[in-house]
Amino acid sequence: xxxxxxxxxxxxxxxxxxxxxxxxxxxxxxxxxxxxxxxxxxxxxxxxxxxxxxxxxxxxxxxxxxxxxxxxxxxxxxxxxxxxxxxxxxxxxxxxxxxxxxxxxxxxxxxxxxxxxxxxxxxxxxxxxxxxxxxxxxxxxxxxxxxxxxxxxxxxxxxxxxxxxxxxxxxxxxxxxxxxxxxxxxxxxxxxxxxxxxxxxxxxxxxxxxxxxxxxxxxxxxxxxxxxxxxxxxxxxxxxxxxxxxxxxxxxxxxxxxxxxxxxxxxxxxxxx
Numbered sequence: 001x002x003x004x005x006x007x008x009x010x011x012x013x014x015x016x017x018x019x020x021x022x023x024x025x026x027x028x029x030x031x032x033x034x035x036x037x038x039x040x041x042x043x044x045x046x047x048x049x050x051x052x053x054x055x056x057x058x059x060x061x062x063x064x065x066x067x068x069x070x071x072x073x074x075x076x077x078x079x080x081x082x083x084x085x086x087x088x089x090x091x092x093x094x095x096x097x098x099x100x101x102x103x104x105x106x107x108x109x110x111x112x113x114x115x116x117x118x119x120x121x122x123x124x125x126x127x128x129x130x131x132x133x134x135x136x137x138x139x140x141x142x143x144x145x146x147x148x149x150x151x152x153x154x155x156x157x158x159x160x161x162x163x164x165x166x167x168x169x170x171x172x173x174x175x176x177x178x179x180x181x182x183x184x185x186x187x188x189x190x191x192x193x194x195x196x197x198x199x200x201x202x203x204x205x206x207x208x209x210x211x212x213x214x215x216x217x218x219x220x221x222x223x224x225x226x227x228x229x230x231x232x233x234x235x236x237x238x239x240x241x242x243x244x245x246x247x248x249x250x251x252x253x254x255x256x257x258x259x260x261x262x263x264x265x266x267x268x269x270x271x272x273x
Contacts (some may be wrong), residue, residue: 035242036209038236040229041161043089043132044220046072051221052256055079058233062246064089064132067121068102081171085245088121088128089160094165105139109147129247130159132185132218137166146174154178159250161185163218168228182251189219190228198228202236209241241249258260 041062045051047068054063055078063079064087065072068175076086091100093107100106103121105114122128131153139145140162149171153160162171175182187205190198201217208215217223233243 034237034242035240036206036212037214037249038205038209038243039214039216039244039246039249040233041087041132041185041216041218041246042221042225043087043134043163043218045075045089046070048221050077050223051075053226054221054224055082056226058243059084060245061229061233062087062244065125065128066101066134066264067124072125074126076127082263085129085247086125086127088125089134089156089245090118090130090131091134092122092134092139093142094139095136095137095171098135100135105136105149107139107142107145109145111144114145114148115152118149119156122156122158127159130161130181130250132161133163133165133171135165136163136169140169140171141166143170143174146171147178150174150178150180153180159183161216161246183216183250186215187217189217190222190225193222193224195224195228198225199232202232206236206239206241210239213246216246218248 011180012106039062040060041064042054042057043064044066045063046056046066051071051073054061054077055075059067061081062085063075064091065079082084085161091104093100094103103117103124105117109117118131133140150160152251160171160175162169162175162182162184164185171181172184183190186208187201189201191201192198198219205215205217236243
């Protein structure tokens with residue numbers, strides 16, 4: 001399997017994924033001191049061989065890996081070796097009928113089962129420093145499952161990022177009550193895979209970060225997304241923001257979680273729920 005990942009990396013290097021524009025941006029004139037930080041999480045990692053393309057992204061970009069998937073261990077190890085943050089992308093029950101995948105948390109589970117499943121998923125990814133939800137529009141609306149989840153994360157010293165797949169999520173409140181460091185996703189970057197849409201979403205993320213000090217974007221390991229981010233991230237500093245690992249963000253004073261992302265939460269139905 002490592003040979004497959006290695007071949008994917010060679011394709012990245014020799015097929016033009018590092019664009020001249022991105023390289024030029026890295027040697028441009030000095031930019032103003034950052035007025036805010038953006039954190040980008042690539043989740044849904046673990047199923048497709050093309051997910052290895054994400055290894056070409058700057059090491060400040062975080063990987064969130066689906067547990068017990070064919071490439072989970074391989075890509076988590078490779079990402080960790082690059083010095084990037086690794087998270088657990090924990091599947092949770094959605095309002096839709098889509099399958100959540102291995103290690104999913106569901107509303108019919110007792111609190112003990114939620115804790116045990118979460119603990120086993122964390123053990124499968126020993127480099128994971130935090131968790132965000134995969135889908136979860138149904139489960140994150142329910143207080144008791146979120147309490148059980150947050151007690152487990154507290155016991156294992158992990159933070160939680162609410163992917164905000166529903167405006168009714170109570171995950172943040174449950175995390176705060178349990179003493180778990182928590183933040184939320186503010187922008188989905190690649191609900192549509194055309195460059196103009198992704199650029200607009202990145203511009204929105206930058207605007208939020210400049211206004212509020214920090215903002216979190218979530219994207220996915222689609223080849224189109226990786227190509228776009230490799231082209232775009234090299235120039236974000238000229239807009240007065242810095243690309244920051246999630247671990248650094250979570251060490252800062254509390255990230256705003258309620259107000260300025262409300263509009264984005266209302267549009268969350270376009271993302272996997």
